[in-house]
Amino acid sequence: MRETSSRLLSLLALMQSRPAWPGSELAERLGVSTRTIRNDIDRLRELGYPVDATRGAAGYYQLGVGAKLPPLLLDDEEAVAVAVGLRTGAGVSGMEESSGRALAKLEQVLPHRLRRQVNAIHTTLSKGPDNTGSNVPDPEIDPVVVTTIAAAIRDEHYLRFDYAVPGQESSGPSLPLLVEPYRLMSWQRYWYLAARDEAGEWRTYRVDWMDLRMATGRKYKPRPMPDGDYTNFVMRDVATAGWKVHARITVFASAEEVLARIHAAVGIVESVDEKTCVLVTGAESLEVVAVYIGMLGFDFHVTAPEALVDHLKIIGERYLRAIESRTD
Structure with a gap:
């Protein structure tokens, strides 16, 4: 029985390593007959692993998509990496509880030797605060x-939501927005959505400022961004319109020198002459802009806003x- 269990684990590990396996190749790898492979495949199905089979001379086996999540097979390095990542990764604010549950489940099945490795790392590792670069709490x-949102992008369904930018709330009720969602992006501890609005214009929306309405179930005809560079679009759009604080700063250096010190997408740099340029940038607070x-x-000289001055x-x-105080 122990030999059969060990062989099942080996079989499952092989099937997780690539999409499709001919039965004869699995039999050769495991040193058994193709009949034994068929029996082992039946056992995997009984354990809840969905295994699809294609018959014929060119037939093969592959793991399918099932209604429940069966146990995952991880090698030692993978198991330690996942456990440490769950303990030390920044993750997304709001998902701490689900990350904790996942870690608890993983640690329950870790062999003693791996649990010791994970605990050793955990007890000897210190992690700095995730919010080092800002005095604004994570959303x-x-x-x-x-x-x-991810499901709407996958299914190419219109997304409908209310959108409220802090400090810019209107006095009366507003109609919900209807957009074609294309890409989610996580950046600087915030989540953004790149989408086309009803006028066909590309827009960026902060996910924590969105209040989703009932699903539309309506499909749209995809019109992807021509160059497909959603990342740079979102970063540039956020730099000009997506922050709580926006600043326009005259810098006494060439545009090339300024661009060499910042990512081109986190601020718009406009050349004035060989020794002067204008930087348009922003952040979630005056303090953060001042630091940047x-x-x-x-x-430099600050043109706007007056509060930053x-x-x-x-x-x-x-x-x-x-x-x-040092010279007194």
């Missing part, structure tokens, strides 16, 4: 919202007081 993302532009390492005055006075 809570409902996993159901993400999976619903200070890290450029160039002299006031904040820089406060920071400048604070830094001057720090210097004066």
Whole structure:
């Protein structure tokens, strides 16, 4: 019985390693007859593994899609990597509970030697805060919202939702938006959706600002972005319109020098002359914008917003007081 169980695990591992296997090749790999392979396939099906079979001279076996999730086979390195990733990965705010449940289930089936490895890493590893780059709390993302949007993209269904940008709420009720969803993107701890609006224009929507309405069930005819570069589109769109704070800054350096210090997609750089350019960028707070532009390492002048000018005055006075305290 132990030999049969071990062979079943080996058979399952082989079938998970590539899409299709001829029965004769499986028999050769495991050193058994094709009849034994057929019997083992039947046992896997009884255990809940959906195995599809194509008959004939060119026949083969492959794992199918079943109604329930059977146990996964991971080698030692894969099991440790998944467990450590669940413990230390930043993940998505709002999914901590489901990540914890997945980790608990995995650790229950880890062999003692692997559990010791995972615990050793866990007890000796320190992890810095995920929100180091911002003084703004991470938005809570409902996993159901993400999976619903992903399903609409997969099925090419229109998506309908209310959209409220903090600080820009209208006084009266607004009609829900109807869009063609194309791509989800996770960036800087936020989730975004790239979609076409009813006018056919490409737009970026923050997922945590969306309130989904009832599913439409209506299919749309896909019209993908011509170059397919959704990532750069989302980043550029967010840089110009997707932040709570937007800034326009004159930098006393060439556009090439500024672009060499930032990602081209997180800010729009407009050349003025060989020694001057304008940077249009943003962030979730004045404090974060101030830090980013200070890290450029160039002299600059803030054109807008006025609140950023006031904040820089406060920071400048604070830094001057720090210097004066050393000379007293």
